[in-house]
Amino acid sequence: MDHSLEHPSAGTAGTATGSTGTVLVVVRGPSGAGKSSTAARIRSAYGRGLAIVGQDQLRREVLRERDVAGGANIALIGLVARHALDAGFHTVVEGILDAGRYGPMLTDLVAGHRGRSYLYYLDIGFDETVRRHATRPLSAEVSVEQMAGWYRPLDLLPGGLEHVIGEDSTLDDTVARILADTALTPPGRTPRP
DSSP, X not given: OOOOEEOOSOOTTSOOBSOTTOXXXXXXXXXXXXXXXXXXXXXXXXXXXXXXXXXXXXXIIISOOOOOTTOHHHHHHHHHHHHHHHTTOEEEEEEOOOHHHHHHHHHHHHHHBSSEEEEEEEEOOHHHHHHHHTTSGGGGTSOHHHHHHHOOTTOOOTTSOEEEEETTSXXXXXXXXXXXXXXXXXXXXXXXX
16 A cells, blocks of 8 residues: 655645656654664665654754744754755654644645655654653753653644554664555665565
């Protein structure tokens, strides 16, 4: 079954992006859900030609900006993703990407993408996010109280665009599912059935 969204025409902002051959994957979910690990494993399986656009890298490292409504990082994430797609890279956009703040940018990006788009929400309960967070270096900088302020249970984008993956899915299972759904295989290899 093909779970993709195909949008051959321009998005609401009037800017078509990518090509019919590019694949856009969006991986969202709460802190500690495994979004960055999932994106890294997808790229490791695919190899060169797949870009990762990480919310944390652009917002916290490049701009050193707080996650606020109307923040500069929102447009920057969209701009970097569009640039990567236009350059022929398959692209994974990953981050918490709160639906209220990032939803319009993400839905516009998907609507404008000429190729196939796949959106996933990693649905992890708060207790599990805290447990996973404790194993990361970032735990020294970010408290459980801060995480509680960020946590939005099942923060889905409007329109039923996302496939929900529950916390019972292991990292291997999640990556395998996304690779199977998207048929992302390195050039010269045949996709697995």
